[in-house]
Amino acid sequence: xxxxxxxxxxxxxxxxxxxxxxxxxxxxxxxxxxxxxxxxxxxxxxxxxxxxxxxxxxxxxxxxxxxxxxxxxxxxxxxxxxxxxxxxxxxxxxxxxxxxxxxxxxxxxxxxxxxxxxxxxxxxxxxxxxxxxxxxxxxxxxxxxxxxxxxxxxxxxxxxxxxxxxxxxxxxxxxxxxxxxxxxxxxxxxxxxxxxxxxxxxxxxxxxxxxxxxxxxxxxxxxxxxxxxxxxxxxxxxxxxxxxxxxxxxxxxxxxxxxxxxxxxxxxxxxxxxxxxxxxxxxxxxxxxxxxxxxxxxxxxxxxxxxxxxxxxxxxxxxxxxxxxxxxxxxxxxxx
Numbered sequence: 395x396x397x398x399x400x401x402x403x404x405x406x407x408x409x410x411x412x413x414x415x416x417x418x419x420x421x422x423x424x425x426x427x428x429x430x431x432x433x434x435x436x437x438x439x440x441x442x443x444x445x446x447x448x449x450x451x452x453x454x455x456x457x458x459x460x461x462x463x464x465x466x467x468x469x470x471x472x473x474x475x476x477x478x479x480x481x482x483x484x485x486x487x488x489x490x491x492x493x494x495x496x497x498x499x500x501x502x503x504x505x506x507x508x509x510x511x512x513x514x515x516x517x518x519x520x521x522x523x524x525x526x527x528x529x530x531x532x533x534x535x536x537x538x539x540x541x542x543x544x545x546x547x548x549x550x551x552x553x554x555x556x557x558x559x560x561x562x563x564x565x566x567x568x569x570x571x572x573x574x575x576x577x578x579x580x581x582x583x584x585x586x587x588x589x590x591x592x593x594x595x596x597x598x599x600x601x602x603x604x605x606x607x608x609x610x611x612x613x614x615x616x617x618x619x620x621x622x623x624x625x626x627x628x629x630x631x632x633x634x635x636x637x638x639x640x641x642x643x644x645x646x647x648x649x650x651x652x653x654x655x656x657x658x659x660x661x662x663x664x665x666x667x668x669x670x671x672x673x674x675x676x677x678x679x680x681x682x683x684x685x686x687x688x689x690x691x692x693x694x695x696x697x698x699x700x701x702x703x704x705x706x707x708x709x710x711x712x713x714x715x716x717x718x719x720x721x722x723x724x725x726x727x728x729x730x
Contacts, residue, residue, distance in 0.1 A: 472663070476660060476661045476663075480640050480641075480661060481700065481703060482700060482710045482711050483639075483640075483641075483711065483714070483722075485701060485702045485703050485707075486698075486700040487586070489698050489699065489700045490692070490697045490724055491519075491584065491617070491618065491724055492522065494616055494696075494724070495523075495527070498614050498728070499527070499582075499614075504527040504529050504530075505528050507530060507582060508531045508580050508581055508582075509523060509527075509529045509532045509581070509582045509583070509584065510532075510580040510582070510583040510584070510605075511523070511532060511533065511583075511584050512535055512564045512585045512605065513537075513586060513588035514534035514535060514542075514545060515538075515586075516541055516544045516545045516548060517534055517544075517557070519534075520532050520549070520554075520557050520559075521548070521549055521554060521557070523584065524553065524554055524557050529556070529582075533558050533576070534559045534560070535559075535560050535562045536559075536562075536564075537561065537562070537564070542559050542560065545559045546559050564604060564605070565597070565600055565604050566600075567604040567605070568603055568606075569604075573607075573608070576608060577608065578607075578609065579608065579610065580608050580610060581609075581610055581614070583605055583609060583614070583616070583617070585605065585615065585616070585619075586618045587617075587618055588601065588617065588619070589617070589677075590619045590656075590670055590672075591669060592670060592672075594653055594670075595653050595680075598653075598670075598672060598676070599684075602681060602686060606685055606686050614728055615687070615689075615725075615728075616724070616725070616726045617724070617725060618722070618723065619677070619725060620656055620669045620672075620722060620723075621671065621672055621673065621677055621691065621721060621725070622673060622719075622720075623674050623675075623691075625651060625652055625654065625671065625673065628643075628719055639710065640660060640662065641659075642658055642659040643658055652673045652675075652676055653671070653672055653676070655668065655669075655670055656668075656669050656671045656721070674689075677689050677691075677725065681727055687728050688727060689726070689727040690725060690726050690727065691723045692724045692725070692726070694715045694716030697724070
């Protein structure tokens, strides 16, 4: 009786003249052959640690164009599928960010305000914000050329004439003369999943300084990142082995200190994210240092139901964000 892994090996053997086919090549062929989620999980569970490392080396090469934050074309497509699979998470976080933004802007006129969208990806946030709030201008930046290409393709209608997409490194605004004309010109910054790619506290400080360079003195900052009040909380809890979340939270050994590398697998096809965990205290200190106000991380009850989520998905989100060991958070900081 052949296992799924052996079957994939046999498939590869028929397609290549190479006599010896590695286990990880067989699994990669299985991905290409569109194994179902349950089948892929079964194959993945059969792999030993060394084979899993080889598998991720192949997947990363396929998904990443330049570095760990720059998705290639395959990566963009995989990430789009991942967002659908984890709809409870992505839609829930987006809905909560928009809700918080609505609360902060209730007595203001967005039509006279400019918004900065950092790590904009395919422009999902920018399009929604343009339609819902009518900002006078939105500048959306991402380091991935493939993501920006997709963002422009999805935002080609006249409704998004006030949205500008550019492929740039948002961590160097303050060091790039081409951004001098935009210095201190933005009223709002929306920053989903940007700061968590800083590899150490020095780089995180650079990221915060770069964003601060672009904002007005009374600007509002809202986003999402990987942070926790106490790193020790990552070592225990109910989330670590629960597959309902479609997120494989790393074991305690993966993160030993504030700023530790946090490698986690997301979705049934094991999309690998390499991010860095910094404590709430570290974010608070750096935001204050660079004049970004007092950063606040939302409590579980402040997260709202996802606009496109069903009851079970919303319950799953609430369970995630209310768990003490969850490091995935939305933050708000008002520079007033």
